[in-house]
Amino acid sequence: MQMKYLPLLLITFFLSSCFEFIEEVTYNDDQSGVCQLTINGSQSQSRLDALFNMDSFLGVKIPNRDQINREIDVAVKALEESKGINNITHHLDFHNYIFNIKFSFDSTHHLNEALNNVSKAVARKNSLPEYTLYSFKDNLFQRFTSEGDSIVKAQGLKKRTNMLEGATATSIYRFHKPVKSVSNKQAKISKSGKAVMLKMKITDIINNHELFANTIKLQ
């Protein structure tokens, strides 16, 4: 789960209410595609309203809207400067607390690279380890996870998982060919057979990151 790429997630982690993280990757037949990342904190509007009026909460500084906008700009800039990435759009809705970023990529390799670039740009560190989140070769798509990939772990928030009750993470992968099999038993295949969706509780993923991993074989 690419939690570390969006600083907004830091705020949402402190909610004792619900939010959704949605990751969508849609592939064309030439292995280019579109990636869309969404955070929906709409169910926690009133708590987020209160949070944004605070300077800090439980010892963590709460960013204001300008700071969040700036961080998103940093992420967008990192994407713009990444090879093979185009058509970048983003949308920040501070009323409903829905944040969304979408871009097209020309290869899975460049997709991984771009996401790593964003991670480094937002963290302001060039020395972060590189992660391969996706692999797509020979009709085999893989979504990898890593324990070190988690902001929750990085911030030492594992003990506060009770605050993330109700939060969910959803991955949707769409392909140009029908899906033959999926390794993750919790994942669903669409009626058309060309899309796979997996929805998990974030608290479960924190305790076992592999629950969000998936290997999808195409026909």
Added chain:
Amino acid sequence: MKKILYISLLLISQTLSAQNLYEYIPESTSMLFSINISQLDKKSEGADYKQLLAPFIGKRSYYSNYSKLILINDLLESPDSFAINTQNSVFVYRTLIGKASGMMYLFNVNDAKKFESKIGKEIIVHESESDSASLTNELTFESFETTTHSHDRQREMPEFIKKNVNGGVLYLTEKQVIGIFGDVVYVFNIERFKEDVNSDYNDYAMETTYSYYGRESYMDSIYFDEVSAFRKFNDSLLYLKANAKGEKNYRELSTEFSNIDPDIISRAMARDKERKTKALEVKFNLLAATMENAIVKRSSHIGLDVNFMTLYKAQHDFFNYNKINNEFASILGFENDWGYYRRSKIDKEEAFKFNFLENTSSSYSIDFEKGRAVMNANSSMGSKLGKLMNEAYDSKQDKNLIKYIEGDNLLGYYSNAIDLKHTSELYMDIYLEVLNMMFKGEMKNVPVGVEMAWAFIDKEKLFGTIGNRTIIACTGFTDMKVNYISYDYNDDFESSEKVEERVEKQPKMVLATTIENKVYMKEIFDIFSKFTFVQKLNDRVLIIPSQGGFRTNVYFVMNKDVFIITNDMDLAINKPDGFPSSKQMVKSEQKFIMEHNMALRTFTDNVLNGIRNTYFTNGGSSKWYDPLYKNMGDITMHSNSMKNNTFSATAVVNMKDFSTNSLKVIIELMSVLKNVN
């Protein structure tokens, strides 16, 4: 017989001396705290109560020089090892001694020698020569230079100069003086010290005060003269050199030209060191002379103040006493020549002559009893101020307001019945007096302008419409429907947004205030209804609907005699005559409100139950919640009747268990809340 008499007299005098520590405190002291260590020690049962006192007794400063000093915390940490007499109170007060102003800690010791010996172990002491605090060869500038911007917050061994004076001994450093005079000890933390210095120091001071980038403190006028002469000499040499060799390397020449004879620099540095040493000597001598008589028994001491003595004799665990007149002067910078006093041009004598604030003092005391902690606040006024306050408090709460407060699940309320018009006159008169003192000469037009603007205001309309009698209450939690966005997915997992509804709990807030003048109120209500963000529901109810970050409807209701602001829709729309008596607060609570100009109560159990039902819906809890729920009872506050121009109020924090030691419980709860993470 004579021996017995002599010993008795000695014992009595020592006892008297120990008990009457207030005789050393000037009558003009503006702000004073008294800490009864033995009572607090006993009641805390070993818990660290100093965290409660931190705002008053000071804590480690950001500045590294403070980290080097003996802190009062250190003394209170182990009073026995310092031989502090805990049977007597420790006094902490702000004072001005000569040109030094700061915070004074005054206390008794059982054994002065033991105290001095302990001090000697805690700090590095340099013995001074007999009558002057001259610097020895052992001392370096590092001993005394303050590094106010140092990031080093490690506690270092401070270095003091010891000086024997008449009747006692002083330990001095730039930021602190410790004086030991018999069994009376003071620790004075210097906040400002304006020293008189000689002309050499002035030269040095000028250079450092007006130094600019690149200019070091050793660069005095002699240095610049020498450099100038050196350059002129060098210039002629360079000319010869350049012409002899046909030198065209101007950069090299320029570099050579800008070099300075190192001897010039080292001589300048030596002079600088000498200046600094001398300046510091002057400073320390002045400080020692100033502090020698810092603590003496005074004919005009704080014990002559009746209000102070009332507090003192009551033997509170802790009390604070302020003389408003002196407090004002202090705030205006009388104690500080660089402060507002200078800028405000207030004459020193005038600073003590605020007519309005004559004979005015305020205090609060805290006592930790079994099952409760009690705080009493008092304000004593002179005749002029007292008369106005009496008129302001000659008001009773309106019983009509009570019926608009739903009593079923009351979380807390605050009730207020004060004649605002009188209090406004009061504040304006004080304000004008201050302004007239501050602005002299041509600037005198400023207070006149303020007075004129005030004259134009219709005070009857401003203060006579609403607000003199008010109750604010939190009457429980209400369900509020909130829309949120979620997603539907089709067969191909394409998402579409949909609006869903959920129910959230929100605290119900009510502000009910008596309408004093219906005609004025109607006028204002009608004008308010014209705002574009206001919707008119009917002739008596306006709504500001939820918008932006404010996700609740706010209702403005004008009933026949009461004006209400609330987010409780039921109250606003369906209860024009309030709640039936069965739904109102209990009679004892109503009586409590009616008996006092100001009354406050929080129903802690209701608050905590509400929090649990709202935020811990999965049966979870929090580290802070359980101890709070187990121990904390209700919190109350009420004003008392004005008597002899004295206004007072009492606040009580109740424990659930009346036999429990309130100080210990409060300290434990504070630790829990502090460690919430």
